[in-house]
Amino acid sequence: MASYLLRRLLIAIPSLLGISVILFTVLAMAPGDPFSEMATNPNVPPEVREALRASFGLNDPIMVRYLRWLTAMMQGDWGFSFASRINVDKLILQRVPTTLFVVGSSQILALLIALPVGIYAATRPYSVFDQIANTLAFVGFSLPTFFTGLLFILVFSVALDWFPFVYRSDIAATGWRWYWEMFRQAIMPIMVLGLFQAASYTRYVRSAVLDVIRLDYVTTARAKGLSERNVTLRHITRNALIPVVTLVALQMPAVFGGAIVTEQIFRIPGIGSLLIDAILANDTPVIMAVTFVFACLVVIFNLIADILYGWLDPRISFS
Amino acid sequence: MKDHDLRRLIEGVKTGTLSRRSFIKKAAAVGLAAPFANQLLGFNGVAMAQNATIEYKPSKAGGGGPLKILLWQAPTLLNPHFASGTKDQIASRIFFEPLAGWDKEGNLIPQLAAETPTKANGGLSADGKEVTWKLKPGVKWHDGKPFTADDVIFTWEYAKDPATAAYTTGSYKDITVQKIDDLTIKVIFKESTPFWADPFVGVAGQILPKHHFADYVGAKSRDAPANLKPVGTGPYKFVDFKPGDILTGERFTDYHVKNQPHFDTLEVKGGGDAVSAARAVLQTGEFDYAWNLQVEDEVLKRMETGGRGKISAVVSGDVEFIILNTTDPWTEVDGERSSIKTKHPTLTDPKVREAINLLIDRDSIQKFIYGRGGIATASFVNAPAQFKSQKLKYEFSVDKANKILDDAGYKRGADGIREKDGKKLKYVYQTSINAPRQKTQAIIKQACQRAGIDLELKSVTASVFFSSDVANPDTYTKLYVDIEMYTTTQPQPDPERFLQQFLSWEIANKENKWLGRNVSRYSDPAADEAYKAAQKELDPVKRAALLIKVNEIFCEANVILPLLSRTRVAASVHNLVHDHSGWDVDTWNLAAWYRS
Numbered sequence: 001m002a003s004y005l006l007r008r009l010l011i012a013i014p015s016l017l018g019i020s021v022i023l024f025t026v027l028a029m030a031p032g033d034p035f036s037e038m039a040t041n042p043n044v045p046p047e048v049r050e051a052l053r054a055s056f057g058l059n060d061p062i063m064v065r066y067l068r069w070l071t072a073m074m075q076g077d078w079g080f081s082f083a084s085r086i087n088v089d090k091l092i093l094q095r096v097p098t099t100l101f102v103v104g105s106s107q108i109l110a111l112l113i114a115l116p117v118g119i120y121a122a123t124r125p126y127s128v129f130d131q132i133a134n135t136l137a138f139v140g141f142s143l144p145t146f147f148t149g150l151l152f153i154l155v156f157s158v159a160l161d162w163f164p165f166v167y168r169s170d171i172a173a174t175g176w177r178w179y180w181e182m183f184r185q186a187i188m189p190i191m192v193l194g195l196f197q198a199a200s201y202t203r204y205v206r207s208a209v210l211d212v213i214r215l216d217y218v219t220t221a222r223a224k225g226l227s228e229r230n231v232t233l234r235h236i237t238r239n240a241l242i243p244v245v246t247l248v249a250l251q252m253p254a255v256f257g258g259a260i261v262t263e264q265i266f267r268i269p270g271i272g273s274l275l276i277d278a279i280l281a282n283d284t285p286v287i288m289a290v291t292f293v294f295a296c297l298v299v300i301f302n303l304i305a306d307i308l309y310g311w312l313d314p315r316i317s318f319s
Numbered sequence: 320m321k322d323h324d325l326r327r328l329i330e331g332v333k334t335g336t337l338s339r340r341s342f343i344k345k346a347a348a349v350g351l352a353a354p355f356a357n358q359l360l361g362f363n364g365v366a367m368a369q370n371a372t373i374e375y376k377p378s379k380a381g382g383g384g385p386l387k388i389l390l391w392q393a394p395t396l397l398n399p400h401f402a403s404g405t406k407d408q409i410a411s412r413i414f415f416e417p418l419a420g421w422d423k424e425g426n427l428i429p430q431l432a433a434e435t436p437t438k439a440n441g442g443l444s445a446d447g448k449e450v451t452w453k454l455k456p457g458v459k460w461h462d463g464k465p466f467t468a469d470d471v472i473f474t475w476e477y478a479k480d481p482a483t484a485a486y487t488t489g490s491y492k493d494i495t496v497q498k499i500d501d502l503t504i505k506v507i508f509k510e511s512t513p514f515w516a517d518p519f520v521g522v523a524g525q526i527l528p529k530h531h532f533a534d535y536v537g538a539k540s541r542d543a544p545a546n547l548k549p550v551g552t553g554p555y556k557f558v559d560f561k562p563g564d565i566l567t568g569e570r571f572t573d574y575h576v577k578n579q580p581h582f583d584t585l586e587v588k589g590g591g592d593a594v595s596a597a598r599a600v601l602q603t604g605e606f607d608y609a610w611n612l613q614v615e616d617e618v619l620k621r622m623e624t625g626g627r628g629k630i631s632a633v634v635s636g637d638v639e640f641i642i643l644n645t646t647d648p649w650t651e652v653d654g655e656r657s658s659i660k661t662k663h664p665t666l667t668d669p670k671v672r673e674a675i676n677l678l679i680d681r682d683s684i685q686k687f688i689y690g691r692g693g694i695a696t697a698s699f700v701n702a703p704a705q706f707k708s709q710k711l712k713y714e715f716s717v718d719k720a721n722k723i724l725d726d727a728g729y730k731r732g733a734d735g736i737r738e739k740d741g742k743k744l745k746y747v748y749q750t751s752i753n754a755p756r757q758k759t760q761a762i763i764k765q766a767c768q769r770a771g772i773d774l775e776l777k778s779v780t781a782s783v784f785f786s787s788d789v790a791n792p793d794t795y796t797k798l799y800v801d802i803e804m805y806t807t808t809q810p811q812p813d814p815e816r817f818l819q820q821f822l823s824w825e826i827a828n829k830e831n832k833w834l835g836r837n838v839s840r841y842s843d844p845a846a847d848e849a850y851k852a853a854q855k856e857l858d859p860v861k862r863a864a865l866l867i868k869v870n871e872i873f874c875e876a877n878v879i880l881p882l883l884s885r886t887r888v889a890a891s892v893h894n895l896v897h898d899h900s901g902w903d904v905d906t907w908n909l910a911a912w913y914r915s
Contacts, residue, residue, distance in 0.1 A: 031788055033787055043487070043811070044489060046835070048485070050834065084396045085541050085546065091562060095564075158625075166389070166588060166599055168588065170559065264590070264592075267589075267590040269590065277393065277590070
């Protein structure tokens with residue numbers, strides 16, 4: 001197991017390096033520069049723009065810039081943001097908790113919906129419940145989050161005035177009031193993300209359970225006279241969840257990516273909105289760092305999925 | 320209005336037979352806006368207004384609860400001299416103040432200065448080379464230290480240092496500043512400078528505390544802790560800042576204006592887009608104020624019917640305009656397209672340019688696209704009104720355009736496109752990606768079609784279009800197409816620097832890495848001369864005439880086709896009394912905002 005882990009981690013290094021080379025080159029060759037706002041302002045002398053380009057190293061060849069970035073990165077120096085001139089790691093750390101909270105809660109919500117609905121629907125295939133669940137899942141899966149987000153805002157914020165639609169990272173309240181405010185502002189984005197995710201998980205859980213339900217050992221369990229409830233929970237669900245767990249783990253990086261849109265709509269100060277702002281401002285060090293974090297997430301969650309799989313299904317061995 | 324009429328009126332104000340207010344009204348009646356009128360009075364020895372346009376009612380400081388501002392483009396840094404965009408300038412101005420700011424009428428309002436310099440109070444020298452500023456006594460920094468002339472001198476040293484790479488350096492690099500005493504400084508210009516209210520004034524003029532920045536001048540400027548934790552003299556003290564997200568402040572109890580500010584805490588939230596920012600103020604009232612709402616007016620009007628807030632639009636000097644390329648963008652000379660060594664095959668013909676100008680339906684563009692966001696115009700400089708040409712008029716007439724082209728010998732080909740000597744009137748027309756701009760493009764294209772001119776529309780993403788990336792062919796300064804359109808900002812009430820775009824030595828080319836301001840590449844010695852004369856002319860009336868001439872030369876040649884004079888649009892909840900200015904940032908007078 002230990003040697004397997006080590007091997008996987010060693011393989012991850014060259015792939016991350018490759019990713020970073022591609023990212024850097026694409027970004028360096030992409031048009032635009034961080035000083036566009038100065039361009040139409042006659043009060044900013046052109047020399048200042050030139051001096052800044054030079055001091056930020058934008059005039060050097062791509063190779064030189066990449067090597068400089070890589071050596072700095074190895075030493076834990078992520079560089080500084082061109083837009084705010086503060087260190088990138090500080091910027092990212094400021095944003096990560098919010099993203100984790102929103103994405104994490106929405107995942108929990110998604111599983112809380114998808115598991116019971118999926119299992120119940122699969123044990124009664126083609127029943128009215130199954131058909132309704134299927135239809136809803138299909139609808140939820142097809143509606144993009146930017147649409148549902150806007151719809152939620154128009155219904156719950158503008159028309160009903162129940163929830164605020166601007167998410168704030170610091171709430172000027174303490175104790176229960178803080179939790180209440182936090183809940184109020186987080187509920188819409190979490191619902192939007194959670195429902196979308198729940199829809200796709202439900203379909204998956206249902207089909208995974210359907211696969212297992214027809215297997216011989218389930219029939220055997222029933223023949224032994226076990227209660228239907230017992231059969232479903234002990235024998236069917238446990239085995240059906242193996243691929244589901246893998247799917248959830250593999251979906252995590254994609255969920256972070258999907259949250260970018262939601263973060264923008266609700267003004268959630270997460271790393272997704274940081275990435276969008278950085279792209280709009282051509283803030284290369286920040287774009288580089290955030291996309292690199294996403295790349296690392298993909299690699300890490302892949303690894304977690306593999307390990308979980310082996311742990312859940314003893315037939316797979318790591319040796 | 321003639322020279323001598325104006326002078327007679329000014330005399331009237333001086334001798335007291337005419338009130339200041341009625342002078343401004345009279346001036347306005349003949350097309351001179353209040354800013355001009357005020358500056359005129361100032362130059363002629365009548366003291367300037369010393370109060371801002373807002374009437375402040377609260378009888379004590381504090382007690383106003385929280386003030387919540389939503390900037391959909393989030394501030395990312397808080398050092399005013401690094402602030403490249405308005406968003407950062409707005410955020411910095413909460414904490415830092417200049418000696419004086421500009422109100423929406425273009426009046427110079429003292430902030431850290433005790434009074435506005437005039438000839439009468441000895442602030443302005445007769446030769447136009449020296450300005451003496453008296454500082455307000457008793458002003459404290461947020462950490463309790465006194466504000467003195469040393470801070471002003473330091474700010475000059477800081478901003479002029481090329482290694483600091485301050486965005487404001489243009490205002491400081493050519494001046495000398497002397498300390499007279501602890502509360503008096505003297506600004507010395509190399510030459511007579513009619514527009515003296517630039518250093519230490521408005522956006523570029525915010526004063527930094529010497530004791531927090533002295534160790535961080537030049538190359539070390541990025542390391543200053545105060546870049547992110549500002550200590551200023553402003554109405555609100557810094558509490559917390561998350562770049563790109565949220566900025567919070569609290570009332571500065573020792574603020575130097577009596578009974579101000581009104582609000583106890585301040586919050587500036589960023590992110591999102593303009594439409595939803597307008598919604599958060601106008602429809603849900605979650606925020607008190609949102610700025611820079613470049614949203615179609617129809618959408619704003621619909622939101623206003625919700626009844627929670629209102630829109631206010633103020634005149635600014637920004638102008639949306641079209642440039643016709645008189646050089647050839649399709650031929651490369653010495654590695655450069657649109658080189659001044661070339662001539663455009665058809666756009667060098669004044670008749671063609673005239674026809675194109677007649678094909679722009681400015682009234683429809685204003686009515687159907689911009690609404691309160693812009694006013695149709697034929698003049699490049701529109702505000703303050705003394706610099707607006709009264710001569711330039713626009714007209715929309717497809718018939719006239721057709722006639723001009725017929726007379727000039729452009730015949731329609733089989734495809735309906737006109738041509739002469741084998742040269743077709745086919746152009747590429749580019750602008751940045753932005754809904755109102757694409758709609759404007761479509762309107763103009765349609766009209767041109769009716770006159771036998773074919774426009775191919777091109778839109779470039781804004782971050783590329785407005786970048787200084789030398790390697791990219793799509794930047795607006797390269798102008799590698801026939802026609803282009805964008806907005807340019809006039810940051811000060813005085814258009815001198817703004818008119819750089821009409822000078823022959825400012826032509827953007829390969830040599831200056833396309834950093835020159837003259838993008839049209841058209842030049843006229845008469846414009847150069849008038850400009851140079853205006854730079855030295857101390858008489859404001861004559862000076863305005865010279866600058867108007869520069870403007871008219873380009874507009875009458877139909878090289879620059881102004882479309883709209885842009886306004887700055889903000890949304891606020893009904894009970895918020897605020898005032899924002901087209902000549903300064905929205906927060907320039909934040910201390911005087913209150914809730915009625």
